[in-house]
Amino acid sequence: MSIKIKNLNKTFKTHEKDLIALDNINLEINTGELVCILGPSGCGKTTLLRIIGGLEEHDSGEILEEGVAITKPSRERGFVFQQYSLFPWLNVLDNVMFGLNLAGSQKEESIKRAKNYLKAVGLEDAEKLYPHELSGGMKQRVAIIRSLVNKTKTLLMDEPFSALDMQNRHKLQEELIRIWKKAGRTIIFVTHDVDEATFLADRIILMGKNPGHIKQVFDNTLTRPRKRESEDFLDIQNKIIDILDNK
Amino acid sequence: MVLKLVPDYVIPSPVTVITSGYDLVITGRLFLDTTDTLFKVISGLIIASIVAIPCGLLMGWSKKLEEMTKIVVGVLRPIPPLAWIPFSILWFGIGTVPAIFIIFMGCVFPILIYTIDGVKRTDKVLVEAGETLGANSYQTLTKVIFPSSIPTIVSGLKVAVGIALMCTVSAEMIASDKGLGHLILNASQLFDTGATVIGMLAIGVIGLIFDYIFNKAQNRIFW
Numbered sequence: 001m002s003i004k005i006k007n008l009n010k011t012f013k014t015h016e017k018d019l020i021a022l023d024n025i026n027l028e029i030n031t032g033e034l035v036c037i038l039g040p041s042g043c044g045k046t047t048l049l050r051i052i053g054g055l056e057e058h059d060s061g062e063i064l065e066e067g068v069a070i071t072k073p074s075r076e077r078g079f080v081f082q083q084y085s086l087f088p089w090l091n092v093l094d095n096v097m098f099g100l101n102l103a104g105s106q107k108e109e110s111i112k113r114a115k116n117y118l119k120a121v122g123l124e125d126a127e128k129l130y131p132h133e134l135s136g137g138m139k140q141r142v143a144i145i146r147s148l149v150n151k152t153k154t155l156l157m158d159e160p161f162s163a164l165d166m167q168n169r170h171k172l173q174e175e176l177i178r179i180w181k182k183a184g185r186t187i188i189f190v191t192h193d194v195d196e197a198t199f200l201a202d203r204i205i206l207m208g209k210n211p212g213h214i215k216q217v218f219d220n221t222l223t224r225p226r227k228r229e230s231e232d233f234l235d236i237q238n239k240i241i242d243i244l245d246n247k
Numbered sequence: 248m249v250l251k252l253v254p255d256y257v258i259p260s261p262v263t264v265i266t267s268g269y270d271l272v273i274t275g276r277l278f279l280d281t282t283d284t285l286f287k288v289i290s291g292l293i294i295a296s297i298v299a300i301p302c303g304l305l306m307g308w309s310k311k312l313e314e315m316t317k318i319v320v321g322v323l324r325p326i327p328p329l330a331w332i333p334f335s336i337l338w339f340g341i342g343t344v345p346a347i348f349i350i351f352m353g354c355v356f357p358i359l360i361y362t363i364d365g366v367k368r369t370d371k372v373l374v375e376a377g378e379t380l381g382a383n384s385y386q387t388l389t390k391v392i393f394p395s396s397i398p399t400i401v402s403g404l405k406v407a408v409g410i411a412l413m414c415t416v417s418a419e420m421i422a423s424d425k426g427l428g429h430l431i432l433n434a435s436q437l438f439d440t441g442a443t444v445i446g447m448l449a450i451g452v453i454g455l456i457f458d459y460i461f462n463k464a465q466n467r468i469f470w
Contacts, residue, residue: 055375075381085376089394089468099380102390143376150380 002031002154002186003052008061010047010212020211021047025061027205027214031153034180034187036201038194038240044212045190046082046158052188053079053156065154075099078147082159084139086131092118092142093127099150117145120182121175137168141175148179154186161196173199177224194244198237199226206243216243259440267434267441276430281449284419284426287343288411288453291350295407299355300400303362304393313363320359328353328414336422346418346426353414354407361403365396398468401461408457412450 010022021044029035037045050056051063054073063070065077073079086095093114100110118124121141131139140160147155161169173196180187191197197204197220204218218240222232255263271277306313331352335345369392377391419428427446434442 053379055379073375073378075379077379079375079379081372081376083370083372085370085372087373087376087391087394089397098377098390102381102386146380156379 002033002065003027003029003188004062004064004067005052006062006064008048008051008063009059010044010051010056011059022051022058023211023213025212025214027217029186029188031186032184033202034177034200035189035203035205036197037188037190037205037207038192038197039207039212039215039244040192040209042212043207043209045192045207047212048207049156049158049188049190052154053077055079075103075150076153078150078152078155080140080143080147080155080157080160082162084131084136084143084163086134086139086142086146088131091128091130092123092134095131095142096127096146096149098146103150114145114149117149118142120179121145135168136164137172140164140172144176144179148183148185152185154188157187157189159191160189162191162193169196176200194237194240195228198222198233198240199228204240206240208244208246218243256438256440259444263441264444265441267439268445271430271442271445277445277449280425280427280430280446281453283343284415284428284450285453287346287350287415287419287426288408291347291411291414292354292404292407294347295351295354295358296404298351299358300362303359303400304366304388304396306359307363307366307396308388308392320356324356324360326352328410329417332418332421335418341422341424343423343425345422346415349418350411350414353410357406357410358400358403361406362396362400365399365403366392368399369395398465401465401468405458405461408461409454412454416450 005025005027008022008025009020012019012021025048037048039045047056051058052070054070054077070077086092087098090098093111096114096118097110100113115124115127118127121144123138123141123145126134126138126142131142134142143160144155144157161172164172176187176189177200189197189200191200201220204220206215206218207213208215220236222236226233259267268277306316328349331349332345335348339345339348373391373395374387377387382390415426416428416431419426420432423429427449431443431446434440434446
């Protein structure tokens, strides 16, 4: 078991009223799994991911990684943000090596490691470029690599492809699956896009709002590689939409 | 001059200015006074930066520290740097050091305020990205917040240069025997308005050069 969440609650206090973001969440995520958290805006899916990442505190309940409580961010739990989050003053290679440098890794080894990862996503020629010279898709590729190179056990992704156009989004989804298969990390991927969740996940955590809760954990039995045109794919998508719409 | 409407000691003719300038260059005085003023400005700026940038980073970062220092900064900041002249003479006498002190007092607050602002403008997502990549508090401050604040800090330095020049020249007029401020005052007392103009132009050129350097630096910082 990689991550275990028990009776987790989170309330945001605003000056008008208290907003229950997460209501009694129970969830277990296995090592090496690719899980999507899917739900409409305001269902608390990003909050849940941020709590797993240690970026947000929770009010009550338990959240454990390998039996140890998560209280703050850690390099073992990489995070890819919805917004572009590369350091604008560093070039691509230095961005990728950021975590390795913090940990005091040996320089030559870090460079070699970073370059290998860049090559794996076809960015070996971009290492000297600065973030403002990259396209949105390239930025998010670098952000993913920046976390993976850091020997993260779990990669948390918060709608990382939502700002990209459809072609790029599909391309990155395919790349993510390739990386996931090769690197064997646990991936928890938040999205509001049914198609994206159907394409990526082994299991889909379906969430509802007011207050944020888990509706159902859906096992995605589609075999890989998945084809969007296939009837099974559309079938599963429709099933998920029905659950989300309470039919 | 064909048209001699006003005497030279009111508005110097170009010829007077050029003659005075030539004298000042030949005797080496312009060079000495300019380098003296430059030395004071640069020293004052460096010392003010060494104090203000780390303090600003900490104060921008920690709400507690900002609250604690709010009153001290609030009271000291509005005091015109030239009001420190009496104390600077008492403490440091006449010469280079009191001038540097005045420049320091003039520059430290704009650099501080800009640095705090730079810290507060740091994109939260960059801080969180740093943390999830394993940065501890110290590393977050030095490797994320500081570099992301640099453009704003450079803006603060640009403001500080203007203040520094103002402070030096004024300080030199009162508590110094060297520098461009002294040159201007001395020349005007001798009704040598040509030399006065040369002194003023030299200050203008120094300001221009600093501005050029900082603009170049800011253009290199493209984020």
